[in-house]
Amino acid sequence: DFARLDHHRALRTGQAEVIFCQGKQPDHIISILKHLGEKDQNVLGTRLDPQTAELILAHFPDAIYDRLARCLLLRPLSEPTIPGKILIMTAGTADLAVAQEAWLTARYMGHDVDTLFDVGVAGIHRLLGQRELMDQAEVIIVVAGMEGALASVVGGLVEQPVIAVPTSVGYGAHFQGLAALLSMLNTCASGIGVVNIDNGFGAASLASAIVRRITRHQ
Amino acid sequence: DFARLDHHRALRTGQAEVIFCQGKQPDHIISILKHLGEKDQNVLGTRLDPQTAELILAHFPDAIYDRLARCLLLRPLSEPTIPGKILIMTAGTADLAVAQEAWLTARYMGHDVDTLFDVGVAGIHRLLGQRELMDQAEVIIVVAGMEGALASVVGGLVEQPVIAVPTSVGYGAHFQGLAALLSMLNTCASGIGVVNIDNGFGAASLASAIVRRITRHQ
Amino acid sequence: DFARLDHHRALRTGQAEVIFCQGKQPDHIISILKHLGEKDQNVLGTRLDPQTAELILAHFPDAIYDRLARCLLLRPLSEPTIPGKILIMTAGTADLAVAQEAWLTARYMGHDVDTLFDVGVAGIHRLLGQRELMDQAEVIIVVAGMEGALASVVGGLVEQPVIAVPTSVGYGAHFQGLAALLSMLNTCASGIGVVNIDNGFGAASLASAIVRRITRHQ
Amino acid sequence: DFARLDHHRALRTGQAEVIFCQGKQPDHIISILKHLGEKDQNVLGTRLDPQTAELILAHFPDAIYDRLARCLLLRPLSEPTIPGKILIMTAGTADLAVAQEAWLTARYMGHDVDTLFDVGVAGIHRLLGQRELMDQAEVIIVVAGMEGALASVVGGLVEQPVIAVPTSVGYGAHFQGLAALLSMLNTCASGIGVVNIDNGFGAASLASAIVRRITRHQ
Amino acid sequence: DFARLDHHRALRTGQAEVIFCQGKQPDHIISILKHLGEKDQNVLGTRLDPQTAELILAHFPDAIYDRLARCLLLRPLSEPTIPGKILIMTAGTADLAVAQEAWLTARYMGHDVDTLFDVGVAGIHRLLGQRELMDQAEVIIVVAGMEGALASVVGGLVEQPVIAVPTSVGYGAHFQGLAALLSMLNTCASGIGVVNIDNGFGAASLASAIVRRITRHQ
Amino acid sequence: DFARLDHHRALRTGQAEVIFCQGKQPDHIISILKHLGEKDQNVLGTRLDPQTAELILAHFPDAIYDRLARCLLLRPLSEPTIPGKILIMTAGTADLAVAQEAWLTARYMGHDVDTLFDVGVAGIHRLLGQRELMDQAEVIIVVAGMEGALASVVGGLVEQPVIAVPTSVGYGAHFQGLAALLSMLNTCASGIGVVNIDNGFGAASLASAIVRRITRHQ
Amino acid sequence: DFARLDHHRALRTGQAEVIFCQGKQPDHIISILKHLGEKDQNVLGTRLDPQTAELILAHFPDAIYDRLARCLLLRPLSEPTIPGKILIMTAGTADLAVAQEAWLTARYMGHDVDTLFDVGVAGIHRLLGQRELMDQAEVIIVVAGMEGALASVVGGLVEQPVIAVPTSVGYGAHFQGLAALLSMLNTCASGIGVVNIDNGFGAASLASAIVRRITRHQ
Amino acid sequence: DFARLDHHRALRTGQAEVIFCQGKQPDHIISILKHLGEKDQNVLGTRLDPQTAELILAHFPDAIYDRLARCLLLRPLSEPTIPGKILIMTAGTADLAVAQEAWLTARYMGHDVDTLFDVGVAGIHRLLGQRELMDQAEVIIVVAGMEGALASVVGGLVEQPVIAVPTSVGYGAHFQGLAALLSMLNTCASGIGVVNIDNGFGAASLASAIVRRITRHQ
């Protein structure tokens, strides 16, 4: 009775259950996974450290742990089922971990995902040469730490909704992602929504809500 | 040559031109308005104080100034042309000014907008009784200052994308909207994107980008 | 002579002695415990890390260490002696550690405690279905990290005093509990008092002061 | 329809309606007051500036505006009806405005209130000489800006619940009340709950919830 | 004797005297100007409000006050005498005031200055079309408030030293220029130095030191 | 009974009474002044704005208001009575107001005060040329806003105790004196104590306590 | 040549050399100690972690490492040589480490030191019963983390200069000592100077400067 | 495809490629180094921890790892090729690590570098005695943590451009370099540009851009 599972949320919000593992005891996570996994559905666990992951994997032979994203899946990902592409971009290679959490979440939720990495604004031509990839997406997720600016530049180039994810990658006056967060919130380009620092999961959830809305009307 | 108008942005991003008036000289604003207004299109000016508005209204007989939203329109609003409702909710009556900026922007961009005011979480039944209005919207904008919590509650109830606008309404440890901003960024409910404090314009722009994307597929 | 025990505080404030162990040397803690334990009374130590706890347990065969709450008791808890229930609620399962510190403190002070875990506002129906439990309490303690909003929602539902405990559970723009703290301080619901981030002990002390006041008049 | 009055809150939470006037249009306030005042009940409006107050007083001949507290009452206060004293203390004379808001709110809610002003810790004997007044109260509200320390000192002297209200009175590194807020949250004395900076209303509401709870059992 | 003029600084640092007027009494400023002006040299006063400027202009018939820059010059500017262009860019029209302080300071120090306004990154093509102007400069000053990102983009395009000036133009989570400052300090593009928020004077001084160093070697 | 005058403080702490006027009602100040002035002693009021000062001066024909320091004295200053010089230094002319509050307070308390203004570290020779003045003082007060560095430099030059007063003079990343405060607290030079931002009164009080201590032993 | 020893500082400021070890390489520290120790004088090293201390002790047979204070002395302390007592007080037992750094520094500088521990304001009588100890001191150092309030209370009781040292002991909204720092800077009691968080060394240095000044006049 | 190398940047900005290693996977770094190293050019990697460095060194026999600077070079440094000296100064010996990163970067970019360590302002004569070294430099880099003041003092002494690097060395109210950063941004001395906290690399890059500009004109 430490966890009051919200089985109705899927019905209410149309979203599959995702477990936030940070701060939970290993045996709590295992019992939640067992409970949810019974219905033959896949389950995603986020913010899971490698040590705890190892303890958990011992109980679920089919489960997969992604070290970069620090995420666990009870079963392998299936093919995308929802039409409409989500594009995930990063400014630097050091933002990859957060991008990977977003990628896994979006794929887990049934979406088709494209990626475009290391296109920071300090070398703007790398971005401008990738117009086509942007045009093919329904929604664009921009993940950036030291170059929060990337979200503004993208927002000024495209008509699609843009979801900006500040990352904690940086140092000094970066203040664990605060600099990127503020930079993204203040952008002059419109059509941009921001999620919490390092919240790849949240960005993918919002992207999913948008794409599912589009699909529903097709 | 103080303003380098971005005439292509409408083409690139599909969004009508909106002038950010704060910090601009009155005559600059007038000359931009004249220039843009020539093409017989309507123009929206945001963050315009009443004193400057008065100076400007003297030059444009058909222009309208909305004191609550602190916005100016060169011509009256036309009827909505884009299908798909946007719902704007506020937690308190003191959040109305920001909601009104969002309303004007969305209507100016051609959208159909519903409103639901004063449904703060301290009286949660007021919100729960309005399920139908939420169900009819394609996107929901939640405007809240002292009760940033409203965004989480709404995000946990609906499947639509939710855009959260923290407002600077409050006092003490509210720190000009910082408390609401942080509260909205940290919510556990998924499918929520946050814009800058008091940025009704930005929320409507993002809502518009989402709704136009949906419409495009119809 | 490093510790000037305040033997009169129990008389003055009606509260049993509790040792704040963080930052104290193990042998200091042991000698304080010995001194206080002599009078055959139970003693509670809070914010005690597992390594130090082990050193201490070696000297006190009857002592119990609670890993989740990071608290030590010199002797087992006795049955509640003071009438009037305290209800402890948490928003997420990751807030359990702080709730447990509150639970132990309240029980140690002689109170009867109910619990209600994982009722975050992102799934508001989980909370609304627990009306009865709330009605039976004299005071309600709300423990929440990522969803500080829970305190407002509860505060708007009940007539009892509510004590809000922000927790440091979260990440990114959570800033080690600051987001939850600010959110709780700014709530529109009235009848809410806030204690320090992660201060389960303080919440239980305040709840105890209130309940003992009620009892005194019975 | 700008205000969704929460008529049930009185039933749910046992508290009389209080209007937060800051940020509301004068005519909105007038129409809310008219609506609520019809039922022959008194109404309290807080955070009302003198200019707006004047506009409002013109419509309500019996209303009273308290300049110090910046509060308005539709009708004069009646005699206290609920047994159990609330004591309001201030550290400096400059904290009087916030104390007065608390006083008015508590009296409006039917309580009997004692006051003790200018007993800052820089002259601790002024406080120690007032033991009796403290002993007679069921709850103590401590209002302090430059001397947030007062809350700790009082909390260590009494067994009653203490409600601490930081004020924005101060300068420099006071940061509009942040220094007092942090000081109060970190106190070692137990049995203290903190409300928002300058929130005299909130302190009185919590005191009222506690005293009504005590009364209910008598 | 309230001001200890640093006559040697010009010798030591090669820079003309500039008076920081904010917070100085009008008669103090007048007497400093008189003293410095005697040697037939021009003097620049920065951060001077219009009211004080008016009082001062009454004593100096040849002086000029620039309302936008809030600066005063004792005599008209002479033609540039030092070879090597400084380019001043702004992201938005609202950043003009700070750019103008930089322009005046650079011109006052004898430099040749080009300008390029309103080339924010939300419309990146406006910037890319101005390559030639950038190529002609020895140093580039980038002034930006809501789009601190501009400094990174420029820094990644050019080989010249770039001086970034964050401005306080913005709102909400802009925190009076903090967002732009942090964004500029965290940029990945190298070859960028940052000065204080709104410090157009400081940017021009640094540009001047660099250009004079280049000139010295010619 | 709004003010609980602390008549014993003079006895306890050896300090004359000083009234902190900010946030006090004019008539409160007048009645306190009347009360204290009766005993034929002089009284100092600090942080008094010019408007309120005018109201007060009408009641006290011998009182003097110092606009720069924003202080009021009930009677003219008498000659210094306590041996031992206090030296007050400022970094910029804009720090004069705070220095003046310190000067008045020190003189009011009976001390002999030297001053040395505008010796900021950006022109370090101005400071080094004033060695003699420093050598003659028992205590040195350093007042600085934009150049908090001055306190370190002085602290490294002298053997006397140094009292550092950060001022709110500055802009941008000065954050109302925070930059100067932090700079002063972090200095490597030893023998420096810091008081609140703009607290000229506090600096003089500490200087006075030190000098009286020295005198007492003579 | 990595360290430019300031041999003249002792002459200039009258203070013995103290090495700040944090961030220095072990061999650097060893060579500085060797160099300074040659002149047969004692040397104090502060902020030295136990691992590095062990490496260093191997080279200096007479050196002593104090684990609590994290300080090293090249030779044992000699008896106090300067008349005039310094009293060091702490609010909690957890503030002992910082107090110990102050104690060692003061003793190393030749002073006579009294101590009074664990007299936090939550139990004010513990403090009031120690009047005599306070009266015997020339200067009082108050070390406090969770109860920054202690400095105000002491400042209001005594006529001696008070030096306040905020400590980083605490949690949650304590923000590593910021709460205590702000609380101490804002106190209304006068005659208090504040040093950096955890800076026991700095407090002792200032106390020493004051006491030596007093002595010099005897 | 995780890294989109910006081969043109060298052409565009004239700067050699430098790899920011923090947050990158070891094998990513190895493959980037292999790719860049093929062209027989040297490569610099910054912010590389010792553990990862060891893994990498195993693949590159000629590579060198500098533990102090936490930097790796693929091949030994060659002799300086660009005329014009860069002087790197530090305030304390604990700022050496950051100075070393700047030194390595400048040398790697082909510059001639002088150094001057441990000349903090608390002993200002150490600095004043080194005038000649300053005079010989084209640009001066000032690295300082606890004594951010050093940048102002140097800026007021020389005519060369000064680049200030705040370091995270310090404690308490230093806030990981924030105090030094703010101090440097607020200096009154002109001709100073600031880079991110601990960003030795960025300082050297800017110095290089300036020196190459000077050289180009020779």
Ligand SMILES: Nc1ncnc2c1ncn2[C@@H]1O[C@H](COP(=O)(O)O)[C@@H](O)[C@H]1O
């Ligand atoms: N990485 C994440 N960041 C933020 N929220 C998350 C994350 N992963 C899951 N969640 C949310 O947390 C909810 C579950 O929280 P819990 O009940 O504590 O397991 C999920 O339904 C999501 O809404």
Ligand SMILES: Nc1ncnc2c1ncn2[C@@H]1O[C@H](COP(=O)(O)O)[C@@H](O)[C@H]1O
């Ligand atoms: N707008 C400005 N911002 C920062 N520093 C300035 C500004 N204007 C002038 N200064 C500096 O302040 C010095 C003069 O300060 P003061 O002696 O107070 O007039 C000048 O020599 C400049 O170095």
Ligand SMILES: Nc1ncnc2c1ncn2[C@@H]1O[C@H](COP(=O)(O)O)[C@@H](O)[C@H]1O
């Ligand atoms: N400018 C000032 N800043 C801080 N404290 C002050 C100031 N002026 C007076 N005080 C203190 O405030 C006390 C009086 O406070 P009050 O009782 O509110 O008038 C005096 O005894 C001083 O200790």
Ligand SMILES: Nc1ncnc2c1ncn2[C@@H]1O[C@H](COP(=O)(O)O)[C@@H](O)[C@H]1O
């Ligand atoms: N714990 C400490 N905190 C702050 N400053 C210190 C400390 N210990 C020594 N110092 C100062 O640092 C100087 C030595 O710095 P350094 O040259 O880096 O060894 C000493 O002379 C003291 O002024």
Ligand SMILES: [Mg+2]
């Ligand atoms: Mg890259």
Ligand SMILES: [Mg+2]
């Ligand atoms: Mg309402």
Ligand SMILES: [Mg+2]
């Ligand atoms: Mg949950």
Ligand SMILES: [Mg+2]
């Ligand atoms: Mg008082």
Ligand SMILES: [Mg+2]
């Ligand atoms: Mg523009």
Ligand SMILES: [Mg+2]
């Ligand atoms: Mg000056």
Ligand SMILES: [Mg+2]
């Ligand atoms: Mg204790």
Ligand SMILES: [Mg+2]
């Ligand atoms: Mg040194």
